[in-house]
Amino acid sequence: MGSRLLRQVHVDCLGCHIHGPGHPDPRQACLNVLERLGLADLEPMVVAKHLHGSQANFLSLKLHPDQVQHWAPGLDTLGLAATLKLDTTGSRQDLAREIVVAMLMGPVAFEFPSVDELVSAVHIRINIVQAARKTMLAFHTMQAERPQDCWQYDEDRGFVLRPGASLITALVKATQPEVSGELYSFSCYRASEYLILLGIAQELERCNPALYVQLQSMWGANPIKSGLFHDVFLHEQGSMDAPLPPHYFVPGDRTWFRNPDEASADASGFEGSWVMYLGGGLFNNFWQRDRPYTMVAKYLEIYHWRNAVYRDEQGEECIDEARVAQLVQQTLHDPAEIARIVAVMGRYREARGVYTDAGGCNDTTREFARWVCPGTTDLVLPQS
Numbered sequence: 001m002g003s004r005l006l007r008q009v010h011v012d013c014l015g016c017h018i019h020g021p022g023h024p025d026p027r028q029a030c031l032n033v034l035e036r037l038g039l040a041d042l043e044p045m046v047v048a049k050h051l052h053g054s055q056a057n058f059l060s061l062k063l064h065p066d067q068v069q070h071w072a073p074g075l076d077t078l079g080l081a082a083t084l085k086l087d088t089t090g091s092r093q094d095l096a097r098e099i100v101v102a103m104l105m106g107p108v109a110f111e112f113p114s115v116d117e118l119v120s121a122v123h124i125r126i127n128i129v130q131a132a133r134k135t136m137l138a139f140h141t142m143q144a145e146r147p148q149d150c151w152q153y154d155e156d157r158g159f160v161l162r163p164g165a166s167l168i169t170a171l172v173k174a175t176q177p178e179v180s181g182e183l184y185s186f187s188c189y190r191a192s193e194y195l196i197l198l199g200i201a202q203e204l205e206r207c208n209p210a211l212y213v214q215l216q217s218m219w220g221a222n223p224i225k226s227g228l229f230h231d232v233f234l235h236e237q238g239s240m241d242a243p244l245p246p247h248y249f250v251p252g253d254r255t256w257f258r259n260p261d262e263a264s265a266d267a268s269g270f271e272g273s274w275v276m277y278l279g280g281g282l283f284n285n286f287w288q289r290d291r292p293y294t295m296v297a298k299y300l301e302i303y304h305w306r307n308a309v310y311r312d313e314q315g316e317e318c319i320d321e322a323r324v325a326q327l328v329q330q331t332l333h334d335p336a337e338i339a340r341i342v343a344v345m346g347r348y349r350e351a352r353g354v355y356t357d358a359g360g361c362n363d364t365t366r367e368f369a370r371w372v373c374p375g376t377t378d379l380v381l382p383q384s
Helices: 026-036 040-045 065-071 092-103 115-134 167-175 188-207 209-221 226-233 295-307 321-331 335-345
Strands: 016-019 046-052 057-063 110-112 151-154 158-161 234-237 254-258 272-279 309-311 317-319 366-369
Touching: 016 115, 026 040, 026 046, 026 057, 026 115, 040 046, 040 092, 057 065, 092 115, 092 272, 110 115, 115 167, 115 188, 115 272, 115 366, 158 209, 167 188, 167 209, 188 209, 188 226, 188 272, 188 366, 226 234, 254 295, 272 295, 295 309, 295 321, 295 335, 321 335
Parallel strands: 016 110
Antiparallel strands: 016 057, 046 057, 151 158, 234 366, 254 272, 254 366, 309 317
């Protein structure tokens, strides 16, 4: 097969599945759920059914197909906030609306063991988006700093909370210069972990204080990161064999834009770009928070990395970011070139370590927080 963009994508909506006891009146159960979220007016647009699965019964909630086609044809949710005329920056409730509507379109079902877990999932996504909008960092692949009043560095464990420091406060100070007055160096991958951890910690403090205490203790003793962080804290939807629709995102998702150019991907820190989806068609910019990315802007930036490679005095491959910015600005004045680059970069990415002419920028999966409520959480912290 040629372009990975041409692979068939399953775009039927499964929405949200809420497991638990039977629901003799699915419409009333649906209304109860939406009322908990402050979105009762959506009820006429939702298909609610009590279904029997292979393991258990569950309440299925999904947006009516006609409504999906009207609001997000092909499950393209990038324009959802504009279509619904939402002010997701100024209104927490509008942000909740975009999140819930997008989830009710889910091509893979969002599974929840209770209504409480669905509510917490929405809260965590709101927390992540609001924190991501305030986050700005200094880009560095070889250095890292943290606020010294909250963090201490250990050669074996990395950055560890100081005794008595609040995990939430420490994460905010490390990522939000309006609070700390400083910019701290991060990679985009570690920064995305801090945002997810902050969003989860804020909700745990509200709904599951005992688990929050355990989380804070862990970060004061043996913080986790990278692959283990993914396994402990995140659910993932989609796969290389069954990719999510390329423009389907829910605010609060983490995704990866891959650099499909092998030569420039050898430059440290330029293998790709980890970002959080803010909603409204925008992805956060860790380095210039007031200039979030559209998908097209991200394509153009990553595409032009290949045209700005140089070697430093040590012979290491680097990217001239000023040159990238210049090339992006030039491209923005050439609609035909924009269309060409979007066609190249809009394909699904290849697997890590694989570089072919058919591979693009788009990830096939999305990552989001695990369940967090007492009695139903699947967030199990490793033993120290």
